Amino acid sequence: MIRFDNLSKRYPGGLEALSNVNFELDAGEMAFLTGPSGAGKSTLLKLLMLIERPTSGTLLINGKNLNRLSRSAIPTYRRQIGVVFQNHQLLTDRTVFDNVALPLQISGYPASETGRRVRAALDGVGLLDKETHNPLTLSGGEQQRVGIARAVVHKPKILIADEPTGNLDPKLSAEIMAMFRRFQSVGVTVLIATHDINLINTMDERIMHIENGMIADDGVHHDHH
Amino acid sequence: MMVCTMTITEKSSRETQQRGATGQKFRLGDHWRGYRAHHRATLSSSVRKMLREPVQTLMTVLVIAIALALPSAMLLALNNVQTIGGNLESSSQITVFVAKPANSAAVDGLALQLEGLEGVISVTYVSAEQALEEFKALSGFGMALRYLDENPLPAVFLVQPLPSGEAGVSQVGKLITSIEELESVEDVQVDMLWIQRLNAITQIGEKLVLAISIALGIGVLLIVGNTIRLAIQGRQEEIIVVKLVGGTDAYVRRPFLYTGTLLGLFGAIIASLILIACVIWVGRSVEVLASLYQSQFELVGPGLSGILALCAIGAMTGLIGAWVAVMQHLRKIEPK
C-alpha cells in the first residue's frame, strides 16, 4: 500500500531530514513511527501527504509513483487519505459538525449523505452530542477526537496521524490509540508518528524507529512487563 | 495482505470508496446536486462573511459605487448634450438670399433648383414684401420704414436640410457650396459653426470619459483586489486545512471570486441609485430651463439597459479584481 524506495529528503539549505529510507506498509497494516525530536518523523508523513516532495528516491502508493503526480492531481490524491494533525487544526468559525463535514463538502457529497456520515463519524469518537458546539468550547481530548472524526469521515484507505496524543493524559491517549486500532481492524492502513513509547510498547504493533533521518529499527515490540 | 484497489483518478476512487465503504452508488445526479448546493452555500456564506464586517464592506462598496457612478454620470451628461446638439442641428435652417433684381421666373427657377438638391427637405419662399411686413411687425420700426423709397430687404429662401447626426455637418457644408454656385443667389447663411464646435467638444468629452473610466476601473480592480487579499490573509488557516483534506484550487478560490463579484455588483447597484437620484434632481432644473426656451427637451436617464450594463460591468470588474488577487496570493498558501 505504502512503499518508500531509497527515499531521501533534504530541505533547502538544511541537512538531510531523511536519508535512504526503505520500508513497506501493507494494506490494512498498522505501524508506529518513533524517534527523537528532529529525527524526521513529520517529514516522512509530509512526504506521504505531498506537502513536501522527495529529493531523491520514489514513493509508491498502491503501486503508483507519487513523484509523477502533477500539482492538479494532488487534491484527488489527498482525498484518499485521512490525516490527523499535531495541532488538530480545527476551524473555529464553524461548528463541530461543519468541521467534520469539510472533507465531504469538498468532494461534493449531497447534504443528506453528508449528515449521515458526519453523525456516524462523530458517534464513532463518542461526540455525537457535541455536533452543534464550537470547537473552542471543547476540551483538548475532545478536539483531538473531532480531528479524528474529520480524518475518517470520508472512509479513507490510509490514515496518517502526527502525534495525535500529544498533550493528552495516559487514559485518553490509550482511548485514542484504541480508536485507531478499530479503523485498522476494518481495513484501513494506519501510520502514526508518536513519542509515546510506553503506550505503543503495550500495543503489539509494528514500530519503526527513526534516528537522524534513517530507520534504525523496524519490527514488532513485545512488551515484557 | 488485503487486496485493495486504490486509484489516483477522481471518479474511480470515489466509486471504489463508495462501494467499498457503504455499498451505495454515488450517482452523477447526486454529485451535480451537491455541486450546485455547494455553490449556493458558498454564495450565502460569502454574503454572511461580508455582513459580519458591515462597516468595512460598506466602505468598500461605497468607494466602488463612486468610482462607477462618476464616469457613468459623465457619459450620461455627454449623451444629453449630444441629444441637444442633434435636436438643434435638425432645426438649423439655411437662409438663401436672392440676388437683386430677380424676376419671378428666376425665382421660380431657383426654387425648383433648390428643391432638386440632395439633402433638402423643404424650401420656403419669403418674398421681399413679406420680409418687409414681417420686419415691420417685429421691429416696431414700421413708421420709419414707410419713408423708404425702396424695399431694402432681399427675397429669401428658407431651406431645411436633412438632419443626419454627426455626418450632417459636412453634408450641410456640401449643400451650402452647391447652393452658392446657383444663379441668382446673393448669399447663403447658416449658423453651423457652433454645431461644429459642439461636436468637437463632445468628441473631446468622449475621450475624457473613456480615460476617466479606465482610470477609475483600474481603481475598482485595486480596491477589490486589496479587499480580497485581506480576506485571503484572514482565512489562511482555513485555506491550509481545506487544501490538506483535498480541496482543489477551484474550491479554495470560489468564495473569494464570489465575494469580489458581489462587491462589484453591490457597488454598481448603489452607483445606479446615485445616478437615478442625480437624473431626477438635475432633471427638474432642466425642465424649467427647457420651458424657458419653449423646448420639449427632457433629460435622458440611464434606462434599464444602462443600469443592467452598469451592474454587469461592476460585477465583471469585481470578479477580475478578485481573480488577480487570488492568482497572486492563493498559490503561496500551502500546508507546511
Ligand SMILES: Nc1ncnc2c1ncn2[C@@H]1O[C@H](COP(=O)(O)OP(=O)(O)OP(=O)(O)O)[C@@H](O)[C@H]1O
Ligand atoms: N520546512 C523545513 N525547512 C528546513 N528544515 C526543516 C523543515 N522542516 C523540518 N526541517 C528539519 O528536518 C529535520 C526533521 O524534522 P521533522 O519535523 O521531520 O522531525 P520530527 O521527527 O517530526 O521531530 P519532532 O518529534 O520534534 O516533531 C529537523 O532537523 C528539522 O529542523
Ligand SMILES: [Mg+2]
Ligand atoms: Mg514532528
